[in-house]
Amino acid sequence: MKRIHELDALRGFALAGITFMNILQMTGMPQPTGRNADHLDSFLFQIAFDQRFAPTFAVLFGMSFALFLRGSASTHPRPRLLLARRLVALTLLGLAHALLQPGEVLRFYGVFGLLFLVAASFLARRWVLSLGVVALVVPVVLASLNVFLLGPFPIPGLLLLGMAAVQYDVLGRMNRPAVVLALLVLAVPAAIWQFHGGAGLAGVSRAQLTGLVFAPLFAMLFLLRPWRFFEPMGKMALTNYLLATLLVLAVSGVVSSYLTLVLCGLGIGVVQAVLSHFWMRRFRYGPAEWAWRCVTWWRIIPFGTAPSTGSPSRTPASPEVPPSSGAARPR
Structure with missing residues (x-):
């Protein structure tokens, strides 16, 4: 199965955006209280980064799981077993990673994937879409x-919508300029509503809700002209996600304001981009992706070398998330 280069690039873009929120969480930087009008730096940071990329990352995980089932069905008699094994490994990795990163989400992807995606793979695509909504x-x-903060609770729906997006070939059918225009219309009142929610932690709930508008808006804007600069980062997104935690810990002592936070986030993104380009020129998988693939197939997978330029890669559409096989056929 050929890689979907747009998804790799979008995954790298989303990963770079998530890093900024991880820095805020891991450094425990004091957040303001009161009105957003008195703390415009905090509000601008929330509008640009808070929950603006995590929903996209969750949808991409759902898409990748669906692609994994589709791709592995032709090479393994029990593709759902592979998916379940992959999700268990992801859950265990997430639980270990949570010791360093309090905002860790891989464990939720793993648990919710086991609870929802494996079962959804037996359903017709219309039911997957309905359940996702x-x-x-x-x-x-x-x-x-x-009633409560959103927290991780939208993840099951986002994973299912990602699976449905693959089954309905959303990328191939989408009128992206029209979608961008519609989301821009929604984003204006969403931003105003968030502005009146208060600064810092007081605005977290509204930031999560408005993120469901801004995340697809940012993703659609990116897909109008995907930046291949992010593609190697997306191909080894699991490695970069874990690496970001170590890099944040290394720079945490210098984060004292939103300006230094953004500068550190940009610096981490540059480091990841350079390392990813260097690595993917020589190898087919990132280190964490390779280990995850070995656990999934329960054998040592040849690390391989990067395919020559111009030859189609036969790896799944996301090395960090295996292609899914059991995706239901259209009915």
């Missing part, structure tokens, strides 16, 4: 009524 709308409605 319901699983996303219910926590959003409850959060908007102040």
Whole structure:
């Protein structure tokens, strides 16, 4: 199966954006209180980064799992077993990573993937889409009524919508300029509503809700002209996600304001981009992707060398997330 280069680039772009929020969480930088009008630096940071990339990353994980099932079905008699093994490994890795990164999400992807994606792979695509919409709308409605914060609860819906996006070939059918225009119209009142929610932690709930508008907006803007600069980062996204934690710990002592936070985030992104370009010129998989693939297939996978320029890669559409096989056929 040929790689989907747009998804690799978008995954790298989303990963770079998530790093900024991880720096804020891991450094424990004091956040302001009161009105956003008195703390415009905090508000601009939230508008640019808070929950602006995590929803995209979750959808891409769902898409990658669906691609894994589709790709592995032709080479293994029990592709769902491979997917389950892959998700268990992801959960264990996430639990270990949480010791360093309090905002760790891989464990939620693993657990929710086991609970929802494996079961959804037996369903027709219309049911996958319907369940994804319901699983996303219910926590959003409850959060908007102040029943609880969203937290990780939108993840099941986002994973299912990612699986459905592959089954319906959304990327191939989407009128991207029209989608961008519609999201821009929604983003204006969403930003105003978030502005009136208060600065710092007081605005977290609204930032999570408006992120469901801004995340697809940023993704669609990116896909109008994907930057191949991010593609190697996306191909080894799991490695870069773990590497970012170590880099954040290394620079945490210098983060004292939103300006230094953004500068550190940009610096980490540059380091990851350079290392990713260097690595993917020589190898087919990132180190963490290779280890995850070995656990998935329960054998040592040849590390391989990067395919020559111009020859189609036969690796799944996301090395960090295996292609899924059992995706239901259209009905």
